[in-house]
Amino acid sequence: QLKKKEARILCVGLDNSGKSTIINQLKPVRSRNVEVVPTVGFCVEQFNAGALSFTVFDMSGQGRYRSLWEHYYNSCDAIIFVVDSTDRIRMTVAKEELNQLLRHKQIVQKRSLPFLFFSNKSDLRQSVSAVKCAQLMGLDAGRPWHICPCNALTGEGLNEGLGWLSDQII
Ligand code: GTP
DSSP: OOOOSSEEEEEEEOTTSSHHHHHHHHSOSSSOOOEEEEETTEEEEEEEETTEEEEEEEOTTOGGGHHHHHHHHHHOSEEEEEEETTOHHHHHHHHHHHHHHHHSHHHHHOTTOOEEEEEEOTTSTTOOOHHHHHHHTTOOTTSOEEEEEEBTTTTBTHHHHHHHHHHHOO
């Protein structure tokens, strides 16, 4: 099987989970190609890093824009879901958003779509382990997924996660 030349990665998560910080680590420093597309109050950020093309959006408080996300679900090759590992209370909200995503017909149809979870802010004392985070998020064997602890401030853990992801994308 040939690797795809270009892969589309959708990066989602609640506000304050660390998406922007992670993305800033992934963006090529020189050839920054950032495009923020505002669609009636709903912001989508897009950029390329090597053969990966990233689309990022915030899931919080924007349930009413769910119908607009459909377009991105349809064309993506992988999903990165960022979780704030220090915020157990909002993890229940993140879990609900994840479940909504998993129930979406476009996602249901893509049975082998890989999900990478970043259990972010691993540097903080109140951070739960990746195993605990997977438990709290209710991750099960239904799909290819991987969870990686990371510290978006230093970039620690990001490469391990992306390495897993690129191996999944064929
Ligand atoms: P929105 O912009 O609201 O959508 O949030 P976001 O998901 O893009 O989160 P953002 O990257 O803005 O990070 C939120 C806050 O958490 C910021 O103050 C970051 O500096 C901080 N932060 C992000 N990642 C880490 C991390 O790994 N460790 C620590 N200690 N702080 C982090």
